[in-house]
Amino acid sequence: MNIINKMPSPKEKQNQKIDFWTLYEKFKFKVIRHFLLTTIWTIISVFLLLIIDNFISEDAKITNDNYSSLLPEVLQGHFSSLTKENFVLLGVVLVFFYAIFFYFSNLWEEELRVQGGHYVKNQLLDKFRQLPFEEKEKRNKEINILVEFDSGEIGYTWEHLPNHVYHSLLTIILLISMRWEKFSKMDSKGIFFSCFWLLLINIVSFFFTRLVLRNEKKHKKELTKEWAVINKETEKANLIEGMGLTPQYRDKQRKASQKNEKLLLSFNRTKSLNKTIPIYWLAEMFPYLLLFIVGKFSKTKRNLLSMWWIFENFQEIFKCFWEYGEYASSLSRVNYFLSLSEKDDNLQGKILPEKVTIKTINFEKVSFKYQSSSEWILENYTHSFTKGEINHLFGENGIGKSTILYLILGLVKPHKGQIIIVDSQGESYNLHTDINLKYWRETNTAYCSHDNLITEGSTGQRQLANLSQLFATKTQADIFLLDEADNALDQEKKKEFENNLENLARNKLVIYVKH
Structure with a gap:
């Protein structure tokens, strides 16, 4: 290929x-x-x-x-x-x-x-x-x-x-x-x-x-x-x-x-x-x-x-x-x-063809900790996220749910282990060494969190507008990463959002972080 x-x-x-x-x-x-x-x-x-x-x-x-x-x-x-x-x-x-x-x-x-x-x-x-x-x-x-x-x-x-x-x-x-x-x-x-x-x-x-x-x-x-x-x-x-x-x-x-x-x-x-x-x-x-x-x-x-x-x-x-x-x-x-050091987005890395979709994201013995902490937020973490269903991440604060999304986005890199991307044609890539991460974030992924850039309305209204904007503008993305993006919605809107997410997951790789 x-x-x-x-x-x-x-x-x-x-x-x-x-x-x-x-x-x-x-x-x-x-x-x-x-x-x-x-x-x-x-x-x-x-x-x-x-x-x-x-x-x-x-x-x-x-x-x-x-x-x-x-x-x-x-x-x-x-x-x-x-x-x-x-x-x-x-x-x-x-x-x-x-x-x-x-x-x-x-x-x-x-x-x-x-x-x-x-x-x-x-x-x-x-x-x-x-x-x-x-x-x-x-x-x-x-x-x-x-x-x-x-x-x-x-x-x-x-x-x-x-x-x-x-x-x-x-x-x-x-x-x-x-x-x-x-x-x-x-x-x-x-x-x-x-x-x-x-x-x-x-x-x-x-x-x-x-x-x-x-x-x-x-x-x-x-x-x-x-x-x-x-x-x-x-x-x-x-x-x-x-x-x-x-x-x-x-x-x-x-x-x-x-x-x-x-x-x-x-x-x-x-x-x-x-x-x-x-x-x-x-x-x-x-x-x-x-x-x-x-x-x-x-x-x-x-x-x-x-x-x-x-x-x-x-x-x-x-x-x-x-x-x-x-x-x-x-x-x-x-x-x-x-003079501060800049991030390495591997700009000379590969850009996946538009017709190729992402099938799985595999975490292989990934360990990571933040510079401000001596504790590992993730240690020998191994998991596969697949297309065709909603990949849920549940748990208390501080166990690394958001960090997993940051790793997939290429915002941070593993201290140990690797993250492997497998496409629909069976080709595999090491995310942080093979892929152009800047293009990856801008084109291949869609990210939405509980915090957003909408300035008007209540917290729930801002979240709803943010989600609507994401789904309308990121249609080309293969991977959707949602970090408690609906935690301020009322029950009716949450149910509607989860139904839309199930439909989205049939053709996209969706990771949904929730308490």
Whole structure:
């Protein structure tokens, strides 16, 4: 018999790391476009600053109504003669284009923020879908925090930080290069002190940034725990209230919240010092200390505005440093999640032809236990499930009834033994090593449990709608697995359901779990 092999579509690399270069490759054209626009408006802003600097400088002398001397030297060669009216017109044109380019730069930056955040969110959710059964149960609260908070933090920051650092560095380089001749005439004490003060600000900023980064990691770890408590209460709010457990859950949530609040407050001093000392203390003190060191402004005075603007851009870089702490913390959490091992659905495995039906499912000395338990839920379990009748699974909770269905679905795999599938043509396959499990779940099996995705109606109404939906949409399935799917139906509906199940079992392999 020929077996159809369906090659899966190319998969993105597992454990793909999220960083600037990953997102750059995804949005390369838009990033380049934004950086080019940033370059243009930064150059224009430097021209405007130097015009203002020349305008208030004592060096600039206007002769014969020629205002070209107020322009930066790089522009004077193109505008050797400028009347006052033309000078004003040129200034207005520069300001107009500066505003236009700045507007589109901000517009495109916001676009990259939104798209970057959504890309990270989708990567996280795709990863969550690929986690093994038990890992998915364990991480279902963590993924909420990563999607709601960390993907947004990365989306906001990933392109914003390098772009703003680039803009500030470019401004500093342009100012130094265009004012180099005047800077070189400064007092040696002024030059030495300026370099020393910049180095000091960098060292202090680096020190505080490391502290903030360490604190952010601690905070987000505790935040995950708090959100787990909140999600559990909000998801089961009516059940908790009905059981009279609201006070206990309130106390548990407030305890977690108070712990997080105390942690944040303990970090508050470090964050405030990080913002205050490098930017609003050391940088703002610079001109006064420079005057004290130099003793007089003379030639230093002529460069004060340009130097002040250089320091302002260094301040912007320092701001990016302390923003980087939160970004790096989110990046670390996201990449750790993306590095988790994925389930093996044997995508290169066999896909059964549509005309071939399943005759029996044989459990051969199957043993299984969950990672969270030291006890075997199934041990040397041997049983055959056959087509043509309802295969009942009765018993108390915890004896492995649902686990048997999970094994047949390929959601979990036996630690020992094997599950053999026998088709109508007598061919046998080891379910977990021979069969494409993803296709098997989507096409060959139909699964329905007491829990469902219907959101409206009573519990019984939701179960009835769920069963009707299953039988209407899974007509191609050979195997029907029902895990207490009718436990909320009234007696009349249960009897009707069991009659329909008997009819279904004549042509399908049906396994019916019931207390």
